[in-house]
Amino acid sequence: MSGLGLALRWIHLAASVGLVGGAVMLLIAGRSDRPTALAWQSRVTGAARWFLLVAVVAGLGVLAYQTALLEGRASAAAEPRALLRVATQTQSGLVTLVRLGLLAVATVFVVGRLRTTERIDWIALHGETAGLALVALALASAGGHAAAAEPSVVRAIAIDFVHLAAAGLWAGALPALALLLRAAAREEGADARPYAVLATQRFSRLALVTVLVLTISGIANAFTHVRDVAGLIGTSYGRLLVVKLALFAVALVFAARNRRRWVPALGGEARTIGRPAMQRLASAVGMEALLVTAVLGVVAALGVTPPARHEQAAWPLTFRLTTSVLENAPDARWQVLVGSQVAVLGLVVVLCAVMLRRLRLPLVAGACVLLITGGTMALIPLAVDAYPTTYHRPTVPYSVSSIAAGADIYAERCAACHGRSGGGDGPAAARLPRPPADLRAPHTGQHTAGDLFWWVSHGIARGAMPGFAATLTEDQRWDVINYIRLLGTLEPARWLGPIVDPGRAWLVAPDFSYAVAPAPPHSLRDYRGSRHVLLVLYTLPASRERLAQLANAYQMLTTLGVEIVAVPTDASPDAIRTLGAEPRVLFPVATEGAADILTVYGRFDAAPHAEFLIDKQGYIRARWSSRAETARDVTRLLAEIQELNAEKVEVPPADEHVH
């Protein structure tokens, strides 16, 4: 986004906020017949005309800029047809159109000469201006990032609406307030001083509420668009947000000081106490207004930066903190426990320092020592190595095709050291300075997928592991990581039996895609949230009897919310003909996509006949194979399915990505 587009957005936003705040400040202050107050009111209404004009012109400019971007040529910004197309056929264009329409309606009240001799007219006029401008401002939420937020667009828009509205009320009123205070603090402004004091006190109450609303809705917005620390410090959106927060914090320091010190002092005797306080307050509020204008600039930049949630966060530090290291380290647990208690004690001392004025200095010093010691003690054991890609999310889903591709790459490039099954016992392992990692160990807690990605890409120098960034594409590296994820689940998966363990879903079923040619393909993901899937790997003729059982029970199983997907272990494209007319099999028989399914699910169970019961959420919940001693009756299967259906959905849907 070039500087022009950004500047237009900033100007539009600042003018819209100023328009809202001016009208709101007039309403807060109320009518007055004092000359200074009247002069201030006409200055504010005069400024409102400019704000309105600038907001509309800059708003049109933003629309034109958007058009040039979308059409891919600068000249489109001046073509009425292109402008109209963007304004009526894109959501952000439509929202801009409605907002500009509301501002146009507001012109009637800002520019028009309406009679306001009575109080009701005066309030109606400024109330309507404030209302129209406020809605026009807050509606921007429906055209911004919130309109693409997941999972709930409506909630995200509602929260952003409130955030923008609160910003308009608070930030917009600051310049008008500063003007009033400056006018009243002058020698000749004495007539309006009580009016200004009253207005300031009212504003102060409103500001407290709006700042609280701003903070809460801002936090909610941050969760929607940034979500975690990595997003906050590892993406440009997150870093802009940090700048915004820092500016906002400084503005709040001013606000708090004004509220505690200068607003109470206003009530004093005008000549000696009140006036100097008013002058100080006027300049402090002016500073606040400047800071807030800077914040709006950052907001304009945020509006054109992709939200952190959709970006790969580049972690800037060489370490990160995680409590999962404590799982295997009992000593560290003690250290963290003691350290955190010391830090809590430090916080208690801080509270004491706030309350006991006399001992403040020694208490603060003591608190600092306690906080630093406790913090260091507690945090050092939690630090683990981190890399720029630590918080990268896999770009390739955890699917059988990716795993199968990864398995091939693994066999070719990794197995020599890491061993065929990932045990770190490959033929070349003995010659290495350090034994290679056992990839079957459950490391998901301590290493992120991004850590693995870094190691696969850049190697580990001290372990003599080479990097593959130059030889494997990014997708290929994720394929290998998906395969390593599978390796990590094979050992625990051996304990999965034919009986569903209620409430315990942990083994993520790798996604797969199959087709009963010529019908279009389906994937496991299609059944998410709607049906359980019984994946049957079968071999003829041994499986014929079991298939007949399933075929006869198919209608019943469908009624219970199960789809059967049968995969022939010979991956024959002619599988349906081979099955023959009896038993009458009507459930899907994979004639395409079977090979990858067999490669991956065959690792869980390589028996000639194996069945996997995969629940609606995408977890393998039960496994049964012909190796089991007892033949399996279909009624047993129905009982397991009833068990799944009776379960309350507590576990989140299985993620196709490694974590």
Place this chain on the structure above:
Amino acid sequence: MRAYKAVLLVNAALLVSGAVSGWQVWRRAAGPADAQAITWGGPEREWHDIHGVVRAVLPELGIIVLTHTDIPGYMPGMTMGFRATTQIPEGLSVGDAVRFSVRGSPPLVVLTAIQKAS
């Protein structure tokens, strides 16, 4: 004009235009779904050259079960039974790739022609 009257007028106009455009947006949002929906019991239509694979033949009922590709404007690809008005060709067996035609007004459609795909 007195300001409060202007405010009342403008608000009334905004409410009306908001309601009207809201109604239009709502109708437009509902529109395409209607257009895509199957018109049950509409005029008879015919679909030709649908590809499928035979899953079961029930000659005594005159029904043939096929896993077929999408039938545009009627249904997505799936496995289902069709009643045949035509003679089911001799030698048609499970697993055969076929091309077929159906005719009717959904959901009452019959299979009018079927032949093995070469």
